[in-house]
Amino acid sequence: MKNALTVDLEDWYHICDVEGCSDPRNWDSYESRVIRNTEKVLTLLRRYKTKATFFVLGYIASREPELILEIKSEGHEIATHGFYHRRIFELTDQEFGDDVARSVDVISSITNERVIGFRAPEWSIRKVTPWALGTLRKLGIIYDSSMVPLTGMGERDFPFYPCIFNTEYGEIWEFPLTTTRFFRENLPFSGGLPLRMFPYFYVISKLNRINREKRPAMVYIHPWEFDMEQPEIDLPLSRKFMHYFNIKATPGKIEGLLRHLSFAPIREVLGLNG
Template sequence: MINGLTVDLEDWYHICGVEGYSDPQKWDTYENRIIRNTDKVLTLLRTYKVKATFFVLGYIAFKEPGLIKTIKSEGHEIATHGFYHKRIFEMTEREFEEDVNKSISVISSNINERVLGFRAPEWSIRKNTLWMLNALRKYGILYDSSMVPLTRMGYRDYPVYPCCYNTDYGKIWEFPLTTTRLFWERLPFTGGLPLRLCPYFYIVSEIKKINRMGFPAMVYIHPWEFDKEQPRIDLPLSRRFMHYFNISATPRKTEGLLSNFQFAPIKNILGITT
């Protein structure tokens, strides 16, 4: 079974809903660490001969076109993470379309290729924002990876494994966040804080269990999780824990997963071609 490996290409200050830091007008004043941190990720992928999907912020593609071309030249898929890293439920349909379209335009001009996939910042698709699937398909996106089948974070009835949705513009694939059942709820464990928090043996055993059932799992990482020296933002306690706890574990656990499982870009797993 081949699993999906994804990288949310965002810098250390791209945090949603944090006063000051979530204001794009201030982003140019912050230290740029995206190139050095992405190089760490690319080196690791090169070592294990693994290709991934990079969900790229349009803002980064605009500021660092050479980085996007480098990622593409190494055989990785380039998808979009929106332009300004705004959560969907904070935007109107029109604002969302403008943000997505802008990101697609900038990214596709860098790679001379169609952008096929999208991931919402902070997995922010909710039950009342499913209109975004229609908007994505309208602009040529063929798959989304934003749904979380959880009660508070996403919507409990979202799909657990890859599936298709019908829109006014044709079918669109959904590859939801990988979760495991714990009592009456589902919990994520393959990226971000859950990856850093869960014991490595548990992560491996749960991925193997999903694979035995005939489904792929999906791992996600961020370049800033490979940077212990990044500037620290004064976040509320809960957000600080979520963002920084056990950050040194990400490179180690990612390397372990790369050595134990086979991975590929999302478009390959879903069999999407253009």
């Protein structure tokens, strides 16, 4: 059973809804650490001969086209994370479409390939953005990977496993964030803060159980989670915890998962190759 391995390719300061660093006009003033951090991720993937989907921020692609070509040349899938890392529910349909179209243009002009996958910044697809999947499909996106079946972060009745949605522009796949039942809620555990918090045996046993049910799971990482020396942004306490807590645990846990499980890019897991 192949699971989906995904990398949201952004820099350490790409955090939504924070005064200063969420504003693209300020981005030039931050140190770029994305190349060296992505190299760490690529080195790890090379060691375990594993290919992933990289959801690339259009802004990064426009500034670091060589990095995108290097990722592609190692056999990874290049998809989009939007251009300016803006949350969908803060945009109109038109603004969202413009942002994604701009990212698709810059990425496909570098890779010379169609961009067929999208992930929203901060999993920001919601019921209040019912147009989002149609807008993506209209732009040629074949799958989205932005839904979280969780109250607060997404919507509780979003799907648990890959499925197809119908839009007025055609069908689109959804590969939601993997969660597990926990009492009456669903719990994320396969990336970000939850992966850093839960013991490794808990994470691997949950993933194994999903695979035993013949279902693929999805793991996600950010290059900045491999950067122990990154400058710390002044965030409110709860968000500071979410962003930085136990960040040193990420590389070891990801390496364990690469050793114990089988992974592939989303397009391969969904059978969308060629």
